[in-house]
Amino acid sequence: MDTIESNAKADLLRSLQAARDALLWKLDGLSEYDVCRPLTPTGTNLLGLVKHVTGVELGYFGDTFERPFFEEPPLWFTADAEPNADMWADTDESREQIVGLYRQAWKHSDTTIETFALDAIGRVAWWPEDRREVTLHQVLVRVIADTHRHAGHADILRESIDGAAGMWEGNDAMPSGDRSWWDSHRSRLERVAREAGRD
Numbered sequence: 212m213d214t215i216e217s218n219a220k221a222d223l224l225r226s227l228q229a230a231r232d233a234l235l236w237k238l239d240g241l242s243e244y245d246v247c248r249p250l251t252p253t254g255t256n257l258l259g260l261v262k263h264v265t266g267v268e269l270g271y272f273g274d275t276f277e278r279p280f281f282e283e284p285p286l287w288f289t290a291d292a293e294p295n296a297d298m299w300a301d302t303d304e305s306r307e308q309i310v311g312l313y314r315q316a317w318k319h320s321d322t323t324i325e326t327f328a329l330d331a332i333g334r335v336a337w338w339p340e341d342r343r344e345v346t347l348h349q350v351l352v353r354v355i356a357d358t359h360r361h362a363g364h365a366d367i368l369r370e371s372i373d374g375a376a377g378m379w380e381g382n383d384a385m386p387s388g389d390r391s392w393w394d395s396h397r398s399r400l401e402r403v404a405r406e407a408g409r410d
Contacts, residue, residue: 216328216329219329219348220324220325220329223324223348223351223352223355224321224324224351226355226359227320227351227354227355227358228317230355230358230359230361230362231264231313231317231358233362233365233378234260234261234264234358234361234362234365235261235310235313237257237362237365237366237368237369237375238257238258238261238306238310240375241257241369241372241373243305243306245257245372245373246258246306247259247299247300249299250368250371250372251368254295254298254299255298255364255368256298256299256300256368257365257368257369258299258300258306258309259297259298259299259300260298260361260364260365260368261309261310261313262287262297262298262299262300262304262309262313263297263298263361264313264357264358264361265309265312265313265316266287266288266297267354267357267358268313268316268317268319268320268354269281269288269316269319269320270288270335270337271320271335271350271353271354272316272319272320272323272324272350272354273319273320273323274336275333275334275335275336275345275350276323276327276331276333276347277333278319278322278323280315280316280319290337320354323347324347324351327347328347329346329347329348329351330346330347330348331346331347332344332345332346333345333346333347333350335350
């Protein structure tokens with residue numbers, strides 16, 4: 212592998228790992244109820260987001276490159292699953308199981324990334340026939356974007372649960388301000404929005 216490809220892979224993997232870590236961090240310190248409870252009209256919940264991105268990684272970095280992870284996949288990972296089965300945890304699926312599976316998926320994905328060249332060809336069986344052929348580079352970009360998107364969803368869900376906000380542990384990327392500053396800031400935004408709504 213040449214240095215340029217090696218550096219490109221390292222950059223892409225660093226971006227993917229940042230999203231993985233940010234997503235899991237949003238579960239820290241919460242009860243089992245809070246990680247599972249639906250917080251939007253469509254049922255979006257923190258543990259379900261982790262379960263979903265686990266399936267994303269195992270599908271795109273596993274099956275797409277003929278490296279299946281499961282000998283016998285669980286029902287939620289199959290075409291026979293009920294709609295949205297990968298977006299929530301049933302009572303027999305604990306946080307430890309789902310987070311553990313996600314971490315195993317990372318290792319499986321990372322092996323695919325290390326083994327194949329960025330221009331290696333895979334096939335995404337669940338995409339339309341005319342778009343199924345993809346490169347590892349395309350898959351990496353797709354999964355990075357998807358994981359960061361869901362980490363953003365997790366940001367909003369976590370803030371709605373207990374007010375905790377920020378990018379990741381040790382770097383919240385938020386302006387400093389106490390509760391009264393944030394209350395004042397939010398009130399100002401509400402005032403501005405109401406004025407804009409009069410037009």
